[in-house]
Amino acid sequence: MYEVVLRIEQPSACAKATYGTETTIELWCNDHCDLLHVSGTTGAEGLGYLEEIVGVQELLVEGDERLAMTETCLKDRETDTIEPYLARHNCLLVPPLRYANGEKWCRVLALDSSNLTELYRDLVDEFPVTVESKREIASVPGDRPLLTPETAIAELSPRQQEALVVAHEMGYYRIPRETTTTEIADEMGIERRTLEEHLRRAENKLVDGIVEFY
Structure with a gap:
């Protein structure tokens, strides 16, 4: 195809x-x-x-x-x-x-x-x-023709998904930002560095999964 x-x-x-x-x-x-x-x-x-x-x-x-x-x-x-x-x-x-x-x-x-x-x-x-x-499109499993939620977030761990969702809900990705990583970490009950690590890994996986469609 x-x-x-x-x-x-x-x-x-x-x-x-x-x-x-x-x-x-x-x-x-x-x-x-x-x-x-x-x-x-x-x-x-x-x-x-x-x-x-x-x-x-x-x-x-x-x-x-x-x-x-x-x-x-x-x-x-x-x-x-x-x-x-x-x-x-x-x-x-x-x-x-x-x-x-x-x-x-x-x-x-x-x-x-x-x-x-x-x-x-x-x-x-x-x-x-x-x-x-x-x-x-050589194969469906490794190279799906449609970008779906499954292709974008399947590799995120539950904690990474939670960090991403909470950050989004609190306005971290709005312009200008409405919150800080410290406030997000407090909301989740984890250390700021841990939260930032979750976000970095989640963002990296999402970007890697999306750029192949451009």
Whole structure:
């Protein structure tokens, strides 16, 4: 199996909402409605533009992060979608679609690399396309095509997981930080150095598990 990440300058409402801004949008299509994760300092404006098109029935806001459930599906309002190209070349889209600076980011899987090549040729005839990355997925156990919670945290010890969760809940990873390692250690009833060691090991494992997907 093969995977490619493409950046496509294909007209769409989400692409227009992010063009020339700091807004990024992740979209999960569910046929009857969409789930949108909108982030960035200009995210409110981007989401407002989309709300006028498909409506928003549920919205969660935290800082510059917005999670919205739309009233209708964007795919029903647009003709320029990626799906017909994927079906034509027997390729599979890995959600979510990601939009940034007017470009659509797509992760695509195919059993044969020639399918991805033909997909690229088909798309590039219509739109500017950039191949961001391409790789062969040789085996599922050691190189899973999807990033899941299991792939990211499976190697963390229970104490490392607890340290990471408590640090997050107390605002250690917010900007600016809302707590110190001393306060987190006191909350957990352990020494500061022990807490910092747990965090360093947890962060190192998480970063090692994530960077292979970029």
